[in-house]
Amino acid sequence: MEKLENQMEPFDYWMLQGYIEESDPQTKTDAIRVIRKCQKEMDVDIPSQLEIAAAAECNPSLVSRTLSNKPKKIVEKKESALLSVEDEGKLVEYCLETIEQSGYITPIEIRIEASTMVRREVGHSWHIGFLDRNKNTFAYNNAHPRELARLQIQEMDIESYENTLRELSKSVPCELFLQADEVGYQQYADSRSKKIIVKKEDENKVLHFPIDRSETRLSIMACAALSSDLLKPFLIVKRPLNVDKFLEAGLRDNIDAVLSEADGTTMTASLFLEWLDKVIVPYVTNA
Numbered sequence: 001m002e003k004l005e006n007q008m009e010p011f012d013y014w015m016l017q018g019y020i021e022e023s024d025p026q027t028k029t030d031a032i033r034v035i036r037k038c039q040k041e042m043d044v045d046i047p048s049q050l051e052i053a054a055a056a057e058c059n060p061s062l063v064s065r066t067l068s069n070k071p072k073k074i075v076e077k078k079e080s081a082l083l084s085v086e087d088e089g090k091l092v093e094y095c096l097e098t099i100e101q102s103g104y105i106t107p108i109e110i111r112i113e114a115s116t117m118v119r120r121e122v123g124h125s126w127h128i129g130f131l132d133r134n135k136n137t138f139a140y141n142n143a144h145p146r147e148l149a150r151l152q153i154q155e156m157d158i159e160s161y162e163n164t165l166r167e168l169s170k171s172v173p174c175e176l177f178l179q180a181d182e183v184g185y186q187q188y189a190d191s192r193s194k195k196i197i198v199k200k201e202d203e204n205k206v207l208h209f210p211i212d213r214s215e216t217r218l219s220i221m222a223c224a225a226l227s228s229d230l231l232k233p234f235l236i237v238k239r240p241l242n243v244d245k246f247l248e249a250g251l252r253d254n255i256d257a258v259l260s261e262a263d264g265t266t267m268t269a270s271l272f273l274e275w276l277d278k279v280i281v282p283y284v285t286n287a
């Protein structure tokens with residue numbers, strides 16, 4: 001404080017010195033606050049902010065902020081740059097209602113609803129801040145499209161299958177070893193898990209999301225022989241079958257593939273017999 005002695009009137013400096021000794025500030029900010037307190041209570045003339053900064057060997061902005069004594073701005077909890085507290089509360093209610101109906105809500109659904117409320121598109125990661133502000137209400141979870149048990153097989157079962165195959169395949173022509181599998185084609189994918197938002201109490205709950213089966217689909221019974229021969233694909237199409245549409249796509253019935261119509265697109269016993277009659281029997285006959 002001695003550096004301020006030449007910048008102040010003797011009486012003012014003496015008063016300030018007394019305040020400093022009484023307060024014993026430990027930081028530069030505390031010392032500047034003491035100067036401000038002395039000025040306010042004793043009405044002394046203090047040096048300029050630049051002179052105080054030079055004496056305290058600190059940044060002038062620190063002196064300016066400390067002497068101004070502006071109250072800190074209190075930001076109300078759950079206030080975001082886009083939504084008011086009231087609107088964010090409405091968004092929380094919307095999310096809870098959606099979770100009650102379907103079991104969960106996805107990040108994109110949250111962003112779409114927020115965009116609708118503010119009438120402009122929100123950022124791709126906007127939901128992260130929203131969920132962080134409401135972490136006592138919502139939590140992340142991973143939903144799986146199918147149970148893990150469907151994909152599991154024991155090693156002993158594989159070995160048993162291989163041993164049986166070796167015994168049955170002795171002296172059999174490779175053309176008669178056929179591998180067939182039905183494959184469904186449509187515009188959805190259900191093989192991946194996806195991140196969803198659930199209620200906080202369901203954070204560790206095992207969840208499965210429903211699959212939308214409403215899109216147009218078809219099934220293909222594909223088959224190949226151990227000899228590398230490829231049999232005609234057997235296409236199962238839901239009634240009515242439009243052969244002309246397949247012709248436009250370059251697929252000829254009974255030449256490039258065998259087209260079959262049914263009430264659904266899943267292989268049934270009657271369709272399996274039709275596949276044997278129209279695909280397997282002609283192949284074996286001509287092999």
